[in-house]
Amino acid sequence: MNIAIVGTGYVGLVSGTCFADTGANVTCVDVDAQKIERLKNGEIPIFEPGLDELVLKNVKAGRLHFTTDLASVLDDVQIVFSAVGTPPDEDGSADLKYVLQVARTIGQHINHYTVVVTKSTVPVGTAAKVRKTIEEELEKRGIKDLEFDVASNPEFLKEGNAIKDFMSPDRVVVGVESEHAKKVLTKLYKPFLLNNFRVIFMDIPSAEMTKYAANSMLATRISFMNDIANLCERVGADVNMVRAGIGADTRIGRKFLYAGCGYGGSCFPKDVKALIKTADQNGYSMEVLKAVERVNERQKSILFEKLQKAYGGQSLKGKTIAMWGLSFKPETDDMRESTALVMIKLLQDAGCTIRAYDPVAMDECNRRIGDTVTYCNDMYDAVLDADALLLLTEWKEFRLPTWAVIKKAMRRPLVIDGRNIFDSEELAENGFEYHCIGK
Structure with a gap:
């Protein structure tokens, strides 16, 4: 054929x-x-x-x-x-x-x-x-x-x-x-x-709708869990425990229940916006999806808020911030709607210097924003003299770092984990101040 x-x-x-x-x-x-x-x-x-x-x-x-x-x-x-x-x-x-x-x-x-x-x-x-x-x-x-x-x-x-x-x-x-x-x-x-x-x-209209409905449902699950995570922090609950508890319900399932610092990419943001617009054009308001979009946009700045809080609301001007991960998810160099782009702007507006590392997306980042950040050789190079480390993308190579080496390299042993991949007890044992999502 x-x-x-x-x-x-x-x-x-x-x-x-x-x-x-x-x-x-x-x-x-x-x-x-x-x-x-x-x-x-x-x-x-x-x-x-x-x-x-x-x-x-x-x-x-x-x-x-x-x-x-x-x-x-x-x-x-x-x-x-x-x-x-x-x-x-x-x-x-x-x-x-x-x-x-x-x-x-x-x-x-x-x-x-x-x-x-x-x-x-x-x-x-x-x-x-x-x-x-x-x-x-x-x-x-x-x-x-x-x-x-x-x-x-x-x-x-x-x-x-x-x-x-x-x-x-x-x-x-x-x-x-x-x-x-x-x-x-x-x-x-x-x-x-x-x-x-x-x-x-x-039929064709149903097929066209299926793609938007599927992506919007997945985006909804992500924003829902991020909303739950933010509430967990305020009431003393652990979103990872909540995820395990609700994911065991077969009506809900375990997938797409991970809290984090917001979704990105070429599909979810675009498709949610398009479905909202399609509804508007047909005299209907997609109230749930409008909330999904608002929650996601807010979530992309959550790590910056945690960084500000860690410094007691003081000015961040002159601070050096290490960033692990630039792509919107692992195993791709795609930075469309990436949380990293939002974080870079917030940090630069606050007067921070950024040292970034990503296994594959640094060329793409350079294409988008030029050399306004320092692109590092590896994850250990990125933390050199850093006042904080922000984890934005859960690449596999970030999961088991040698924390003793990282602590010696950093000015302040502060880790803010946007994907909840690190062990809080392990970091505490190594002398780190650790913040994550929903705990």
């Missing part, structure tokens, strides 16, 4: 590579000529464990190709996936200009039955706009009887675990409007059906 995937960002490149690994002939398309050239040369523009090896494997096997010209591949493909960006507009709604541009190009050049699948996260009603755009372009060409289908196939990939998520999914959600489209997409997903993974077919 020949397919094209438009957009070589996180979703497009991972999806295209994994489809190729199941035997499909895949062409990844992007308007960024420099990115395409890098991919042809084996350079992977994003960090995702295992992706570089899988790309090289399938390029070598002749199943994975890269081009800037979508029109040149449309005669040979049965399915076109649109995986272009849908950045939030100023009002929080998803910007569909790239999605509709792909639809226009398809309408201008298709000559046979094609299934056009939206892979990007898009608001309910986008598929109808895609169909209308393609029909308008066909009408301009004087073509009235060319059949095509539009479908929705939202992705549920977790950064840092995307390949496993794609190849062994909890479920595959597919929205279709015809039996023909269902037959074509069933063939594409046959390797997954053989492994007994769930492919759930539904």
Whole structure:
């Protein structure tokens, strides 16, 4: 089966590579000529464990190709996936200009039955706009009887675990409007059906809504636990004990119940905003999600508040602060909506000097904010002469540090743990002042 995937960002490149690994002939398309050239040369523009090896494997096997010209591949493909960006507009709604541009190009050049699948996260009603755009372009060409289908196939990939998520999914959600489209997409997903993974077919609006609802539910759990954690601190409870207690209830479950310093990334913040906006546009107010968003924005400054409190409300000007972690989560260099960006601004506004270390995200941080912080060689270099250590991202290499070395390097042995990964008793035994979330 020949397919094209438009957009070589996180979703497009991972999806295209994994489809190729199941035997499909895949062409990844992007308007960024420099990115395409890098991919042809084996350079992977994003960090995702295992992706570089899988790309090289399938390029070598002749199943994975890269081009800037979508029109040149449309005669040979049965399915076109649109995986272009849908950045939030100023009002929080998803910007569909790239999605509709792909639809226009398809309408201008298709000559046979094609299934056009939206892979990007898009608001309910986008598929109808895609169909209308393609029909308008066909009408301009004087073509009235060319059949095509539009479908929705939202992705549920977790950064840092995307390949496993794609190849062994909890479920595959597919929205279709015809039996023909269902037959074509069933063939594409046959390797997954053989492994007994769930492919759930539904109508297109429901598929479009499913992605937003799923991410918003997960974001809600995170903000709820952060709210509980902040209350635990005030009443003398331990959020880790509370988490264990409520997580044992099978109706609730254990996942996404960890308190911390706020969620970030390319999905949760954007999707919560977009669903709130979709509701507003349809005369309904998503009160729970508005609260989720407010709690998360407040939580991103919680470590700064703890730092101020540790210094008795005194000025932080001239203090040197070590930061472990810059990416919004481990196993990625993605800093979109990262708590680290909020913390860096708060610390700099307070007159602090920042010494930062992250295993993979320092280049991305430098691209975003330049050399306004000191990028360190490792986590021990970061704490040199520091007046406090802030843990923002729970990378595995941060879990078992040698505290005796760290204490000797720091001016003040103060640790503020934004992810609750350290043992308070161990730090106390080593002479550290320790603060975490919800305890």
